[in-house]
Amino acid sequence: MIARVRAGDTQAYAELVRAYTGTALRAAAAFGAGADAEDVVQSAFFKAYRALGHFKPGASFRPWLLRIVMNETRNTLRSALRQRSAAGREAALAEAEPLIPESADPAVAALREERRALLLAALDRLSTEQRLAVTYRYLLEMDEAETAQALGWPRGTVKSRLNRALKKLSKLLPPPDGSQPPGSEDKP
Structure with missing residues (x-):
């Protein structure tokens, strides 16, 4: 083409x-x-x-x-x-996504929006390079080679920045099942 x-x-x-x-x-x-x-x-x-x-x-x-x-x-x-x-990006992302069908459970929709807000707040706490790597790889659903090409980075750099970003996100975000992350029981 x-x-x-x-x-x-x-x-x-x-x-x-x-x-x-x-x-x-x-x-x-x-x-x-x-x-x-x-x-x-x-x-x-x-x-x-x-x-x-x-x-x-x-x-x-x-x-x-x-x-x-x-x-x-x-x-x-x-x-x-x-x-x-983060609120501005959340609004922009919400505009780019299709609306939740009316038939969807409102509780599920509210939970999804809460998780989205938590994710965007956590993404804001990543370095610019880590946020770019996560955005291309997971939000835009590109594979590692495409991510590397789009960012102009070696594939190994993409892998290492994704690894660090995912480790940081796992500390910043609650587990999807709502339980406490390991070791957080002592913290207020």
Whole structure:
């Protein structure tokens, strides 16, 4: 499809945009774009289109595009001189996710939202590199190779940052079953 776009096939470009818009919006929201997510994604697709000549044949398009989305989000946040709080990112993520069906149990929905808030607060306590690794690998559901490609890191760096991030998250988050983490019985 990339070759068709490079050859000037506008229909192929439209197919690429349709195929990757959802993922790009989730990525922009996860990186803190908030209400600017759609603008970030539109700008990222424009920049990707202009840079297709530099895209390596045979490489995976998704990590390449998401790296552009990440950079565009950073640029947007820098130019606005604002940082999103955990609540701002939570709102952006909630907008990017489908609504809970009306048939869902309200208690289950409330518990899911509480867990999401706890996760986002815990993610805020990670280093930037750890948060990026977790976001790409688990929130955007990329494998380690795609994560490494998107972040421009060696695969071993992705593995080590994920390992440290997951250890820290396990200390920050309660177990999913609601029990106390080991060793926390003594603490107030």
